[in-house]
Amino acid sequence: MPKSLLMGAIGDDLTGSVELAGLRAAGRMCVSLYTDPEAIVPNDSSDAVVIAQRSRVAPVEEARAAFTRCADRLLQAGARQLFFKYCATFDSLPTGNIGPCADVLADRLGDPAALFCPAYADPDVDRTVYRGHMFVGDRLLSNSPKRFDPLTPMTESDLVKVLQAQTARRVGLVPLSAVASGPDTIRRYMQRLQTSGIRYAIVDTLTEDHLRDIARATWDWPLMTGGASVVAH
Numbered sequence: 001m002p003k004s005l006l007m008g009a010i011g012d013d014l015t016g017s018v019e020l021a022g023l024r025a026a027g028r029m030c031v032s033l034y035t036d037p038e039a040i041v042p043n044d045s046s047d048a049v050v051i052a053q054r055s056r057v058a059p060v061e062e063a064r065a066a067f068t069r070c071a072d073r074l075l076q077a078g079a080r081q082l083f084f085k086y087c088a089t090f091d092s093l094p095t096g097n098i099g100p101c102a103d104v105l106a107d108r109l110g111d112p113a114a115l116f117c118p119a120y121a122d123p124d125v126d127r128t129v130y131r132g133h134m135f136v137g138d139r140l141l142s143n144s145p146k147r148f149d150p151l152t153p154m155t156e157s158d159l160v161k162v163l164q165a166q167t168a169r170r171v172g173l174v175p176l177s178a179v180a181s182g183p184d185t186i187r188r189y190m191q192r193l194q195t196s197g198i199r200y201a202i203v204d205t206l207t208e209d210h211l212r213d214i215a216r217a218t219w220d221w222p223l224m225t226g227g228a229s230v231v232a233h
Helices: 016-027 060-076 097-107 159-166 183-194 206-218
Strands: 006-012 033-034 048-052 081-085 114-116 127-130 133-136 170-174 198-203 223-227
Touching: 006 016, 006 060, 016 033, 016 081, 048 060, 060 081, 060 097, 081 097, 097 114, 097 159, 097 223, 114 206, 159 170, 159 198, 170 183, 183 198, 183 206, 198 223
Parallel strands: 006 048, 006 081, 033 048, 081 223, 114 198, 114 223, 170 198
Antiparallel strands: 127 133
């Protein structure tokens, strides 16, 4: 695979990975989708490779092992950025797997900072984040039907708290005031968080413009995470 591979993405389920690949293809990228990292074609000329996993509700160590295999294969393929795709409602168990899987990728990349942007601002989906709290439409995540999910009941809306419970890295917030000021401010704000020891940050996101500016702020970062929507920008 050529060194020009722009993005190597790992999705925590099949449907989300297919969505991610489709959005990249709609943006006129050449995209390959795999379920087995060992099946990646060595001479694939794709701009992006997406590997679909079934890690969302897997035991933590199983999920970490899967992400280790995927990350190593994508880095061997020359990926400039690793992207971790998860659900727009941050679906995870209390002990993971978003934090542990992000940790695997950060470890492989030398501990870079990363934003967490699950929002999907399309009116038909309407998943937004404000002051670190996830909203499903006009309801807090913890008051939405997601609290009754049989596999990943989301009973906490504060995503900073959710993620901090899953990782030893410090978690912060990039607030709406920074996001609304554009890509340069987002980058500077994250740099300030890093100087205080914060490596991960939930990012407030209300609109498609916010998603666009978050994507522009992070396009050259080694590690980025989120729902499929931010990738479309």
